[in-house]
Amino acid sequence: MRARVLVKPKAGILDPQGQAVQRALPALGFTGVTDVHVGRMIELDVQDPARLPEICERLLTNPLIEDYEIVSADPPAPTTASA
Amino acid sequence: MRARVLVKPKAGILDPQGQAVQRALPALGFTGVTDVHVGRMIELDVQDPARLPEICERLLTNPLIEDYEIVSADPPAPTTASA
Numbered sequence A, B: 001m002r003a004r005v006l007v008k009p010k011a012g013i014l015d016p017q018g019q020a021v022q023r024a025l026p027a028l029g030f031t032g033v034t035d036v037h038v039g040r041m042i043e044l045d046v047q048d049p050a051r052l053p054e055i056c057e058r059l060l061t062n063p064l065i066e067d068y069e070i071v072s073a074d075p076p077a078p079t080t081a082s083a
Helices: A016-027 A049-060 B016-027 B049-060
Strands: A002-009 A033-046 A066-072 B002-009 B033-046 B066-072
Touching: A002 A049, A002 B002, A002 B033, A016 A033, A016 B033, A016 B049, A033 A049, A033 B002, A033 B016, A049 A066, A049 B016, B002 B049, B016 B033, B033 B049, B049 B066
Parallel strands: none
Antiparallel strands: A002 A033, A002 A066, A033 B033, B002 B033, B002 B066
Protein backbone atom coordinates (compact mmCIF):
# COMPACT_ATOMS: atom_id res chain seq x y z
CA MET A 1 0.00 0.00 0.00
CA ARG A 2 1.22 3.47 -0.89
CA ALA A 3 0.30 5.72 2.03
CA ARG A 4 0.61 9.36 2.92
CA VAL A 5 0.94 10.57 6.48
CA LEU A 6 -0.19 14.18 6.90
CA VAL A 7 1.18 15.85 10.01
CA LYS A 8 0.18 19.24 11.37
CA PRO A 9 0.53 21.17 14.61
CA LYS A 10 -2.28 20.48 17.09
CA ALA A 11 -4.82 23.27 17.53
CA GLY A 12 -3.38 25.81 19.94
CA ILE A 13 0.25 24.90 19.28
CA LEU A 14 2.33 27.73 17.89
CA ASP A 15 2.76 27.50 14.13
CA PRO A 16 5.34 30.10 13.12
CA GLN A 17 5.70 28.75 9.58
CA GLY A 18 1.95 29.07 9.04
CA GLN A 19 2.01 32.62 10.38
CA ALA A 20 4.93 33.51 8.11
CA VAL A 21 3.09 32.23 5.03
CA GLN A 22 -0.13 34.00 6.01
CA ARG A 23 1.68 37.31 6.44
CA ALA A 24 3.62 36.97 3.21
CA LEU A 25 0.58 36.39 1.01
CA PRO A 26 -0.95 39.90 1.06
CA ALA A 27 2.48 41.38 0.30
CA LEU A 28 2.51 39.30 -2.89
CA GLY A 29 -0.99 40.41 -3.85
CA PHE A 30 -2.86 37.33 -2.67
CA THR A 31 -5.79 38.28 -0.47
CA GLY A 32 -8.55 36.17 1.01
CA VAL A 33 -6.29 33.45 2.40
CA THR A 34 -6.71 32.67 6.09
CA ASP A 35 -6.05 29.99 8.69
CA VAL A 36 -2.76 28.81 7.20
CA HIS A 37 -0.97 25.88 8.79
CA VAL A 38 2.27 24.30 7.67
CA GLY A 39 2.94 20.67 8.43
CA ARG A 40 4.70 17.68 6.90
CA MET A 41 3.78 14.98 4.45
CA ILE A 42 5.48 11.59 4.49
CA GLU A 43 4.87 9.22 1.58
CA LEU A 44 5.81 5.58 1.92
CA ASP A 45 5.19 2.09 0.59
CA VAL A 46 4.16 -0.14 3.47
CA GLN A 47 3.52 -3.87 3.31
CA ASP A 48 1.47 -3.95 6.53
CA PRO A 49 -0.72 -0.83 6.83
CA ALA A 50 -1.85 -1.98 10.28
CA ARG A 51 1.54 -0.93 11.64
CA LEU A 52 1.28 2.60 10.29
CA PRO A 53 -0.22 4.22 13.42
CA GLU A 54 2.65 2.82 15.50
CA ILE A 55 5.20 4.05 12.94
CA CYS A 56 3.60 7.50 13.09
CA GLU A 57 3.63 7.67 16.86
CA ARG A 58 7.13 6.32 17.34
CA LEU A 59 9.03 7.95 14.49
CA LEU A 60 7.14 10.24 12.15
CA THR A 61 5.34 12.58 14.53
CA ASN A 62 5.53 14.07 17.98
CA PRO A 63 2.12 13.09 19.43
CA LEU A 64 2.41 15.75 22.13
CA ILE A 65 2.24 18.63 19.70
CA GLU A 66 1.20 17.15 16.35
CA ASP A 67 -1.88 15.52 14.86
CA TYR A 68 -1.60 13.11 11.98
CA GLU A 69 -3.85 11.57 9.41
CA ILE A 70 -3.15 8.51 7.25
CA VAL A 71 -4.52 8.57 3.71
CA SER A 72 -4.12 6.09 0.90
CA ALA A 73 -2.08 7.22 -2.07
CA ASP A 74 -2.76 4.13 -4.15
CA PRO A 75 -3.90 4.93 -7.67
CA PRO A 76 -7.57 4.01 -8.13
CA ALA A 77 -8.03 0.45 -9.39
CA PRO A 78 -8.76 0.31 -13.10
CA THR A 79 -12.40 -0.48 -13.78
CA THR A 80 -12.83 -3.66 -15.76
CA ALA A 81 -15.61 -3.63 -18.31
CA SER A 82 -17.86 -6.68 -18.04
CA ALA A 83 -18.23 -8.62 -21.27
CA MET B 1 -12.58 26.37 0.28
CA ARG B 2 -10.32 24.58 2.69
CA ALA B 3 -7.39 23.27 0.66
CA ARG B 4 -4.28 21.26 1.25
CA VAL B 5 -1.13 21.69 -0.77
CA LEU B 6 1.07 18.59 -0.72
CA VAL B 7 4.69 19.27 -1.64
CA LYS B 8 7.37 16.67 -2.27
CA PRO B 9 10.81 16.55 -3.85
CA LYS B 10 10.73 15.87 -7.58
CA ALA B 11 11.82 12.39 -8.67
CA GLY B 12 15.60 12.31 -8.79
CA ILE B 13 16.08 15.16 -6.34
CA LEU B 14 17.99 14.21 -3.21
CA ASP B 15 15.66 13.55 -0.25
CA PRO B 16 17.84 13.18 2.84
CA GLN B 17 14.89 13.31 5.24
CA GLY B 18 13.22 10.45 3.42
CA GLN B 19 16.45 8.45 3.52
CA ALA B 20 16.84 9.11 7.24
CA VAL B 21 13.31 7.86 7.97
CA GLN B 22 13.77 4.80 5.78
CA ARG B 23 17.01 3.85 7.54
CA ALA B 24 15.58 4.43 11.01
CA LEU B 25 12.56 2.16 10.55
CA PRO B 26 14.31 -1.25 10.59
CA ALA B 27 16.23 -0.22 13.70
CA LEU B 28 12.86 0.31 15.43
CA GLY B 29 11.57 -3.08 14.29
CA PHE B 30 9.48 -1.85 11.37
CA THR B 31 10.27 -3.82 8.23
CA GLY B 32 8.63 -3.78 4.82
CA VAL B 33 8.62 -0.01 4.41
CA THR B 34 10.21 1.33 1.24
CA ASP B 35 10.33 4.37 -1.03
CA VAL B 36 9.96 6.94 1.75
CA HIS B 37 9.74 10.61 0.84
CA VAL B 38 9.33 13.52 3.20
CA GLY B 39 7.64 16.68 2.02
CA ARG B 40 5.43 19.46 3.33
CA MET B 41 1.72 19.96 3.76
CA ILE B 42 0.19 23.44 3.79
CA GLU B 43 -3.45 23.81 4.84
CA LEU B 44 -5.29 27.02 4.08
CA ASP B 45 -8.68 28.60 3.66
CA VAL B 46 -8.81 30.28 0.28
CA GLN B 47 -11.66 32.37 -1.11
CA ASP B 48 -10.57 32.00 -4.72
CA PRO B 49 -9.20 28.48 -5.38
CA ALA B 50 -8.30 29.53 -8.94
CA ARG B 51 -5.36 31.48 -7.52
CA LEU B 52 -3.93 28.48 -5.65
CA PRO B 53 -1.54 27.30 -8.39
CA GLU B 54 -0.01 30.78 -8.54
CA ILE B 55 0.28 30.89 -4.74
CA CYS B 56 2.01 27.52 -4.83
CA GLU B 57 4.48 28.52 -7.51
CA ARG B 58 5.33 31.92 -6.08
CA LEU B 59 5.43 31.23 -2.35
CA LEU B 60 4.73 27.72 -1.16
CA THR B 61 7.01 25.62 -3.33
CA ASN B 62 10.23 25.73 -5.27
CA PRO B 63 9.07 24.56 -8.71
CA LEU B 64 12.63 23.72 -9.75
CA ILE B 65 12.98 20.91 -7.25
CA GLU B 66 9.49 20.25 -5.88
CA ASP B 67 6.21 18.87 -7.19
CA TYR B 68 2.94 19.88 -5.61
CA GLU B 69 -0.63 18.67 -5.58
CA ILE B 70 -3.71 20.60 -4.47
CA VAL B 71 -6.42 18.61 -2.73
CA SER B 72 -9.66 19.74 -1.15
CA ALA B 73 -9.91 19.46 2.61
CA ASP B 74 -13.54 20.49 2.80
CA PRO B 75 -15.63 18.17 4.92
CA PRO B 76 -18.08 16.19 2.77
CA ALA B 77 -21.43 17.93 2.44
CA PRO B 78 -24.07 16.47 4.76
CA THR B 79 -26.59 14.38 2.88
CA THR B 80 -30.08 15.72 3.22
CA ALA B 81 -32.84 13.16 3.49
CA SER B 82 -35.68 13.89 1.12
CA ALA B 83 -39.10 14.07 2.75
